[in-house]
Amino acid sequence: MQQSNKYIIIFSLVLTAVLGGMLSGVSQVLGPAQKKAQDLDTKKQILGAIPSEKEALAGMEAEQILARYKEVISSEVADFQGNLVDTNEKGGAMVAEEVNIEKNYKKSAEDRMFPVFKYTNNGEEAYILPVYGAGLWDAIWGFVAVNPDLKSVRGISFDHKGETPGLGARITSDDIQARYQGKSLYNDNGEFVAITMVKGEKTPEDKLGPNKVDGLAGATLTANGVNDMLMNYITYYQKYFDKHVRGGAMTLNNQ
Amino acid sequence: MSTETVEAPVAKESEALLSKRRKKFITDPLNDDNPITVQVLGICSALAVTTQMKPTMVMALSVIFVMIFSNLIISLLRNAIPGRVRIIVQLAIVATLVTLVNEVLKAYAFDVYKQLSVFIGLIITNCIVMGRLEAFALGNKPYDSVLDGLGSGLGYSWIILVVAFFRELWGSGKVFGYDLMGAIGFENFAANGLMVSPVGAFIVLGFIIWVMRARSGYVEH
Numbered sequence: 001m002q003q004s005n006k007y008i009i010i011f012s013l014v015l016t017a018v019l020g021g022m023l024s025g026v027s028q029v030l031g032p033a034q035k036k037a038q039d040l041d042t043k044k045q046i047l048g049a050i051p052s053e054k055e056a057l058a059g060m061e062a063e064q065i066l067a068r069y070k071e072v073i074s075s076e077v078a079d080f081q082g083n084l085v086d087t088n089e090k091g092g093a094m095v096a097e098e099v100n101i102e103k104n105y106k107k108s109a110e111d112r113m114f115p116v117f118k119y120t121n122n123g124e125e126a127y128i129l130p131v132y133g134a135g136l137w138d139a140i141w142g143f144v145a146v147n148p149d150l151k152s153v154r155g156i157s158f159d160h161k162g163e164t165p166g167l168g169a170r171i172t173s174d175d176i177q178a179r180y181q182g183k184s185l186y187n188d189n190g191e192f193v194a195i196t197m198v199k200g201e202k203t204p205e206d207k208l209g210p211n212k213v214d215g216l217a218g219a220t221l222t223a224n225g226v227n228d229m230l231m232n233y234i235t236y237y238q239k240y241f242d243k244h245v246r247g248g249a250m251t252l253n254n255q
Numbered sequence: 256m257s258t259e260t261v262e263a264p265v266a267k268e269s270e271a272l273l274s275k276r277r278k279k280f281i282t283d284p285l286n287d288d289n290p291i292t293v294q295v296l297g298i299c300s301a302l303a304v305t306t307q308m309k310p311t312m313v314m315a316l317s318v319i320f321v322m323i324f325s326n327l328i329i330s331l332l333r334n335a336i337p338g339r340v341r342i343i344v345q346l347a348i349v350a351t352l353v354t355l356v357n358e359v360l361k362a363y364a365f366d367v368y369k370q371l372s373v374f375i376g377l378i379i380t381n382c383i384v385m386g387r388l389e390a391f392a393l394g395n396k397p398y399d400s401v402l403d404g405l406g407s408g409l410g411y412s413w414i415i416l417v418v419a420f421f422r423e424l425w426g427s428g429k430v431f432g433y434d435l436m437g438a439i440g441f442e443n444f445a446a447n448g449l450m451v452s453p454v455g456a457f458i459v460l461g462f463i464i465w466v467m468r469a470r471s472g473y474v475e476h
Contacts, residue, residue: 008337015344019351026358033362041365137373162373166306166426166451169370201448217448 082239133229138162168222284410311419319408326404426450
């Protein structure tokens with residue numbers, strides 16, 4: 001077998017070029033399909049925050065989902081002060097679906113953009129707010145559908161990048177997400193307390209009350225991440241609700 | 256070509272596509288020479304992905320794909336690969352194939368991609384893949400290597416699918432997401448949390464190894 005250094009170097013260079021070329025070619029070819037899949041997935045998650053829509057989503061084709069999304073969701077983007085933002089950094093029109101929550105999360109809260117998705121169907125209204133945080137292994141995020149008074153949760157959809165399948169990754173399952181339905185973001189004294197996932201599982205409902213949901217056995221750290229995410233992120237929308245949503249939200253006084 | 260190391264009766268002119276010798280490439284890893292239970296390779300992924308059947312199935316198919324094609328490519332290049340950098344070359348080819356699988360899943364099976372992408376990436380570190388390249392593909396003809404890759408891939412796959420079946424069934428009462436326990440009348444089936452943790456995989460895997468070794472009489476020396 002050839003052993004000269006020259007041969008080895010040439011072989012390695014050729015191999016690198018061939019494999020590298022192949023991969024970049026594949027990523028070029030698959031790029032549009034991947035972007036489409038990702039876009040559809042985001043819209044599915046946004047719609048999925050509304051429980052009745054989530055049920056309908058299961059039997060829908062991609063085109064139907066996009067059509068339904070267009071029909072019931074309108075969106076806008078607010079800044080930290082609650083003012084609406086129309087133009088993006090490049091001067092183009094600001095599109096809520098294109099706001100990269102992950103990139104925003106790295107900025108300080110004052111510099112972030114906050115997309116709001118408004119759900120309207122037969123006079124029924126809900127506001128779907130993106131939330132973002134850290135799980136055990138990687139990022140977790142979700143969409144929380146709140147009633148216009150910002151007091152109670154209509155539904156929720158979570159997603160994650162790398163939580164353990166069967167453990168932390170269960171936050172994406174319907175039965176875990178259904179636990180949040182109808183729960184309250186405020187305690188009896190009117191203080192913002194968000195919704196906490198308790199440790200352990202199979203806690204009876206009467207012990208949980210309106211501000212707590214049952215936990216994830218074996219995935220306490222992911223559950224903690226979810227708790228922190230809800231606690232931190234929803235408060236940023238307070239000013240938007242004060243300024244733009246009728247019915248007026250209660251003042252958040254969790255500080 | 257002078258360093259060809261095909262064992263045993265070198266085929267006269269043309270060997271049957273599935274001769275007895277070649278069939279053994281596929282059947283041996285299923286039982287007597289199973290990569291997981293006998294060679295004890297690829298354990299990490301067997302523990303990690305097997306909480307549910309569906310992702311396990313995708314993992315199994317991905318590993319079979321990567322094994323077949325990496326074996327094929329390495330076998331085709333076996334006389335050109337410099338001995339001193341062969342491990343790096345193998346790694347580069349496996350990594351390329353794995354990335355390919357990941358990209359295709361991302362484009363056409365986004366849900367599965369989200370669930371599995373961490374583990375698909377880890378196929379690169381699956382000892383079964385590198386082990387077969389090193390032990391077989393570097394010294395054998397392409398077609399034989401493909402069969403060997405297929406055999407080892409299937410041997411790996413059936414074990415992780417069995418582990419996943421028991422873990423999903425006992426851990427959540429479901430199979431492929433279908434509520435099996437509920438359907439056969441155990442509506443109040445109490446899911447066993449141990450089974451969804453990696454410990455559960457060790458237990459199930461231990462049982463499978465026990466049964467297989469008891470049947471074959473294999474003893475570790």
